[in-house]
Amino acid sequence: MDTSTSPISSSTHWIQEGILAYWTLFWLLNVMDKVIGGAHFLWVGRDRFAQFQKYFESAGLESPWVADAGLVVAAALEVFALVFCTGAWYHFRSHREEEARSWFLVGILLTLGTFTFFSIGDHWFGDRFELLEHTLFWFIAAVSWVTFIQLEHVELPSIFHRIPTGPMSIAIALILVTSASIFSYNESGFVKRTAALEAVKVGDHLYKVSFPFLGGSTVFEETLRQFQENHPDEFIDHIYTVPKPLRLKKADALIFYISTDDTQ
Amino acid sequence: MKEHKLMRSAILLFWTLFWGLSVMDKIIPDVQHLWVGKDFFALFVKFFASLGLQDPLYATIALAGVSGLEALNFTMYGAALWALMQGNGAKSEAWFFRGIFTSMGLFSLFSIADQVFGDRFQLLEHGLFWVVLLCSWILFKFFASETERTLSLGATKWALVTGLCLTLAATWSIRNFSQSTFDVGTKPVLGEEVVNGIWKFDFPFLADKVVWERTVNAFVEDHPELEVTYIYTGPSELNSKKKTHLLLYVFTQAKSTY
Numbered sequence: 001m002d003t004s005t006s007p008i009s010s011s012t013h014w015i016q017e018g019i020l021a022y023w024t025l026f027w028l029l030n031v032m033d034k035v036i037g038g039a040h041f042l043w044v045g046r047d048r049f050a051q052f053q054k055y056f057e058s059a060g061l062e063s064p065w066v067a068d069a070g071l072v073v074a075a076a077l078e079v080f081a082l083v084f085c086t087g088a089w090y091h092f093r094s095h096r097e098e099e100a101r102s103w104f105l106v107g108i109l110l111t112l113g114t115f116t117f118f119s120i121g122d123h124w125f126g127d128r129f130e131l132l133e134h135t136l137f138w139f140i141a142a143v144s145w146v147t148f149i150q151l152e153h154v155e156l157p158s159i160f161h162r163i164p165t166g167p168m169s170i171a172i173a174l175i176l177v178t179s180a181s182i183f184s185y186n187e188s189g190f191v192k193r194t195a196a197l198e199a200v201k202v203g204d205h206l207y208k209v210s211f212p213f214l215g216g217s218t219v220f221e222e223t224l225r226q227f228q229e230n231h232p233d234e235f236i237d238h239i240y241t242v243p244k245p246l247r248l249k250k251a252d253a254l255i256f257y258i259s260t261d262d263t264q
Numbered sequence: 265m266k267e268h269k270l271m272r273s274a275i276l277l278f279w280t281l282f283w284g285l286s287v288m289d290k291i292i293p294d295v296q297h298l299w300v301g302k303d304f305f306a307l308f309v310k311f312f313a314s315l316g317l318q319d320p321l322y323a324t325i326a327l328a329g330v331s332g333l334e335a336l337n338f339t340m341y342g343a344a345l346w347a348l349m350q351g352n353g354a355k356s357e358a359w360f361f362r363g364i365f366t367s368m369g370l371f372s373l374f375s376i377a378d379q380v381f382g383d384r385f386q387l388l389e390h391g392l393f394w395v396v397l398l399c400s401w402i403l404f405k406f407f408a409s410e411t412e413r414t415l416s417l418g419a420t421k422w423a424l425v426t427g428l429c430l431t432l433a434a435t436w437s438i439r440n441f442s443q444s445t446f447d448v449g450t451k452p453v454l455g456e457e458v459v460n461g462i463w464k465f466d467f468p469f470l471a472d473k474v475v476w477e478r479t480v481n482a483f484v485e486d487h488p489e490l491e492v493t494y495i496y497t498g499p500s501e502l503n504s505k506k507k508t509h510l511l512l513y514v515f516t517q518a519k520s521t522y
Contacts, residue, residue, distance in 0.1 A: 034434045037441035049442050050469035053449065060297040064446045068438055075434035076427075083427045102415045103423075105267055112274040116281060123285035126302035132389050138278060139396045142403055145271065217502045217511055221458045228460060236462075236515055239496045254501040 011156040019148050020089040020100075023107060023141075027082035034075045048074075055125045070121070077117060081110035097152070104148060111141040189214065196222035199258055205234065211254035227258060234260035266414055268407040269348070275400055276345040276360065283338035283367070290331040304330075311381045333370045337363055357408065364401045368394055445470060452482035453512075461490075461517060467510035476512070483514060490516040 088104035122131035308323035340363035347356035378387035449470035498511030
C-alpha cells in the first residue's frame, strides 16, 4: 500500500528554499507595513510612526522629522534586505547556487544590520523587551545563514510521492473532529462577542460582572446599557476593575464591579 | 570581501554596540535630554529592598560591580573587532572568547539574582541572552573553518534600482502618514455617547497625557449641560487587540438632576 516510493526532490533543497521563502516574506510584509501605514480594512499592521515618535519624544526630540528619518533608515534597510533575499530565491530557483549564496549573504548581512540598528534604539530608549526580541531575530538570521550553507554539503532523505494512508486517515479524522468542535463552539459561543452580561448583586449597591474571553468594548457597553435599564433608580458611581493578580490565572477573564448610588 | 569576515564582523559589531550602550546606560543616570535608557539603580534598590536590605549601599555596590563587568566586556569585544579589522583573525578570536566568557558569566550572575529575587520573566530574558551568546561563539568559530569564499553577486544594477524605488515609495508613504497623523498626538479626541450618559473616547496610538487633558477639557466646554461624574479607563481586555490603543469612558449626568 505505502511501500512503493519514488523520490521527487531532496528535502535539503526544500529546507533551503523554505529558509529563503521565510526571509523574503518576512521582509516583504515588513516593507508592506511601512508603505501601507496605519490600520485599514484587511490590514492592521503596526503603527511604527507612533512608536518611533513616542520614543524620540521621550528623549526630547519632538519634531516628527526625527521619527520620520529613523523610520526611513529602518525602511531602507528592510527594503534592501527584501531585494537581496528575493534575488537569492530567484537565483536558487534558477539553479545558480553561487549567486543564490552570495545574494542571500548580503540579505542576511542587511538583516543583521537592521536588527543591530533596532537594538541600538532599544538601549537608547530603555526598551528591554524589544531588545530581547531584536536580539533573538538577529540570532535567528545568523542561524538561518549557517543552516543554509551547511545544507549545501548535506544529503537529507528524499521526499516521496506516496504518502502512507494509515497516518493520513488518522490525520483526516482528527481534522474533521477538530473542525466540527470549532464550528459547534462558534454556533454557541460567538454571541458572547456582543451580548450583554448579567450584573450579579454581591453587596449593597455593588454588582459583579464577569466577562467571557470573547468580550470586548461592545459587551462592556451593552452590559452598562442593560444595567441602566434594569436599575433605573440607581446611577453608576464607580467601576472597579479586578487587577490581574486577584484573578484565578487563566480561568478568569476580565471582572469588574459596578458601585452605584440612589438617583436623587 | 571574504564571506566569513563579513559574518564575523556583523557578530562583533552587534556585541560591541550591545555592551558599549549598556555601559553608557550606566554612566548616564535616569532620563536625560537625548537619552532615556533604563533606570537600573531603581530596579536594584527595589530588588534589594524586597530582600530586606534597605540600605542603598547594597544596590550601589551591586550595580557598580555589574557595570564594571559590562565595561570589561565592551573593551574585550572592541579589541576583538579592532583585531578583525586589522586582519588578525587569531587575536580577534582570542579576545572574542574572553568577551563571551565574561558575558556568559555576567548573565549567569543575573540569572542567580533573578532566582533569588523571584523574577521569572527576567530569568527567561537572561537565559535567552546567555544562550544567544553561547551560540554566537559557536557561529564565530564555525565561520573560521569556512572556505575563503568571496562574494559573487553578478549583476546588481536592477537590485539597487528596485531597492531605491521601494525606499522612495516607503519614504513617501512614511512622510505622508506622518503629516496626516501627527496632529492626533496633540488634538483632543472626539467622544461618542455609547450608552445614555456614557461617552466613549477611542485614543489613537500617538496620544499621551496632554491629549487626555485636552480631551476632557474640550468635552466639558462642548457640553456645559453635563457634569462629569466619573472617568473609567477601559482595561486592555476591552481593546480589539492591536487596533485600539486606549479606551476611555466618561460618565455624565445632566447638571440639573445631579
